Amino acid sequence: MPTHDLLSSPAGDDLRRQSCAGACGRDTPKLTREEITKHLASVPQWKVDAELTRLSRRLVAKNFKEAISFFNHVMEIAEAEGHHPDLHLTNYRDVQVGISTHAIKGLSIYDFILAAKIDAAPVECSPKWLAAQEQELRGGHQHQTPESTQSSDKQTLVEAEIATTSAQCI
Secondary structure: OOOOOOOOOOHHHHHHHOOOOOOOOOOOOOOHHHHHHHOOOOOOOOOEEOOOOOOEEEEEEOOHHHHHHHHHHHHHHHHHOOOOOOOEEEEEEEEEEEEEEOOOOOOOOOHHHHHHHHHHHOOOHHHHHHHHHHHHHHHHOOOOOOOOOHHHHHHHHHHHHHHHHHOOOO
């Protein structure tokens, strides 16, 4: 069964070894633009909004049951970490996960830790969606970062995203 799996990502592994331990509060340090850019490399399927306050990830599960199973895995992770994402399901299998540290109205290291742990949760994705994702990446779509990526790095970035997407959710 094809699954969503980032366990081979060394940077993701570093984040997964850490814990939120329910430590989010008003005194949690807000990440800088540079720190956000650095951590995005560890969770390449996640995007950050223009205000640098929220991470989000989208996928299309194979079916409704698989989407709900993924949500249950995410719930277990969130409860263990004491840091809870927003989960949205539309069209019976379109999954959207959003993460932010509400207490600081921004992003903290805990958001990236949770994202990396969610990336290790199994989910069987729609083969059509995966094929479309790979086609989009081959067509020149770049991973969103807070800063522009140099065009000379574009091909390498696209190839890395294709490999990561295939490993995560086939």
